[in-house]
Amino acid sequence: MLLVFAGCLLSGALFVSVLVWFLRQIGFARSPNYGKISISHLETCVEKVWDREPIDALLARADALAERSKLLAEQTLAKMEWGQSDIILKIPLGTPVHEIEFLFLSAMTAHKPKRPNQAPEPTATAVTPPAAQEPRQP
Amino acid sequence: MNSKMSEFTVAVIFLLIFPLLPLLFEFWISGTLTDSSAVVVASMYAFSIAFATRLKFVFALALLVGVIFAMAYGAIMIKASSLAHALPCSVFTIGAFFGAHVMERYKMHVLDGDQFFTLK
Numbered sequence: 001m002l003l004v005f006a007g008c009l010l011s012g013a014l015f016v017s018v019l020v021w022f023l024r025q026i027g028f029a030r031s032p033n034y035g036k037i038s039i040s041h042l043e044t045c046v047e048k049v050w051d052r053e054p055i056d057a058l059l060a061r062a063d064a065l066a067e068r069s070k071l072l073a074e075q076t077l078a079k080m081e082w083g084q085s086d087i088i089l090k091i092p093l094g095t096p097v098h099e100i101e102f103l104f105l106s107a108m109t110a111h112k113p114k115r116p117n118q119a120p121e122p123t124a125t126a127v128t129p130p131a132a133q134e135p136r137q138p
Numbered sequence: 139m140n141s142k143m144s145e146f147t148v149a150v151i152f153l154l155i156f157p158l159l160p161l162l163f164e165f166w167i168s169g170t171l172t173d174s175s176a177v178v179v180a181s182m183y184a185f186s187i188a189f190a191t192r193l194k195f196v197f198a199l200a201l202l203v204g205v206i207f208a209m210a211y212g213a214i215m216i217k218a219s220s221l222a223h224a225l226p227c228s229v230f231t232i233g234a235f236f237g238a239h240v241m242e243r244y245k246m247h248v249l250d251g252d253q254f255f256t257l258k
Binding site: 004011012014022026 | 207234
């Protein structure tokens with residue numbers, strides 16, 4: 001009898017632990033060190049904007065996202081509340097800032113949804129690899 | 139239903155409902171559940187959740203619970219009788235694991251967009 005009670009108790013504890021974890025993941029009851037938990041695998045979210053914005057606005061937005069990613073990297077990524085999104089990048093720790101920007105742009109390019117009867121796309125959206133970019137000022 | 143919810147639904151069906159089919163069929167056919175079958179299903183359910191989860195503490199706790207219920211099953215077999223409160227405790231355990239893993243799968247498939255089937 002003690003065995004099944006112990007199992008019952010442990011499974012109840014497991015349920016409560018997962019419930020707390022889940023609530024933190026979706027934004028409720030978030031502890032101050034939430035950012036540190038996420039830093040381990042550095043999830044960064046990018047909104048899917050291809051299907052509702054023209055290409056110019058999109059590129060401007062990509063620049064803004066890249067700038068934001070740089071800010072995130074510089075601020076030790078403690079504030080990563082980008083909300084629910086359609087594209088998720090998992091960037092390992094130690095990734096240089098210019099590579100994070102490149103990943104953002106690549107992900108947005110790769111996830112462009114196919115629309116029926118879509119006009120030919122401009123080819124100017126190609127992303128330059130980080131190696132070909134100009135050296136950055138520290 | 140969008141693709142993320144589809145992935146989530148498929149994961150719940152395959153990982154959480156299918157392992158309970160023996161118990162459901164037993165209840166459907168005989169109209170009751172025996173202690174031994176509830177305990178052994180709770181044990182196997184805990185093991186299956188342990189290997190399906192991506193959270194370390196769930197993995198550790200689920201393995202422990204699986205071993206505990208496996209020992210309880212052994213005790214029932216040796217005594218050839220039922221353990222007190224074995225059935226409600228087993229049902230509670232199965233429900234707790236079900237709820238916990240539903241939350242984890244929701245995070246995985248709906249919020250993070252992971253695919254369930256990655257077969258090649």
